[in-house]
Amino acid sequence: MARTPLMAGNWKMNLDHLEANQLVQKLAWTLKDMKHDYGQVEVVVLPPFTDLRTVQTVVDADKLEIGYGAQDLSAQDSGAYTGEISASMLKALGATYVAIGHSERREYHNESDELVNAKTKKAIAAGITPIVCVGEGLDIRKAGDQVSYTLAQVEGALKDIAAENVANLVIAYEPVWAIGTGEVATPADAQEVCGAIREKIAELYDQETADSTRILYGGSVKSDNVAEIMAEKDVDGALVGGASLKADEFAKIARYNG
């Protein structure tokens, strides 16, 4: 089962809609100059909500092959949920991906596995591909419990989700101690957990489903470390934070295989 590599740029709380317009255009031009084949490596940006309409406009107007999505969504469909953004609103803006359960949301917004599961179901119902984020903190890593901890998050996120939907979603393993620190995980660290995630999906569902699900690594990915991580058999791409805010750098990451 060939899995198309995915490089997703999580801009976090950076760039207003004017800056978003500039970055998306520069990224598109840079990749065009590199003769990038999006069928070989999928490229997606996840801007702040306020930028999505602008990104949709530039992608549609210039017929860009860059995908885009959101960094979160509500577990509700609509109604009295001040400040929340629904799956249907994201769908109306052409979003094709949505990050769910990022460690920064689990930490700062106390998001539980149950909430991540509910949000994942909403994304699937709307036809938006979830990028479900999991990963351990430094204390768990130091205790050597990264695999069991992360697999518990995976199980919680996938509860009562059908195999065909799991086959088409994305899981991003992002060790919290590697996020924004420059302390990128070794390829072996990434493979250990990404491989365990694939085995867990095979156990929960079946091997065909497990072989279809794309599993990304995230945490201080840069153009000078991505290739060795991508060489690992169960790593299908990267969820990139800081490095995705620079068109040249993110384009080099997307072009990890030369």
Ligand SMILES: O=C[C@H](O)COP(=O)(O)O
């Ligand atoms: O979503 C992206 C991850 O949090 C990684 O961020 P980073 O590349 O800045 O370490």
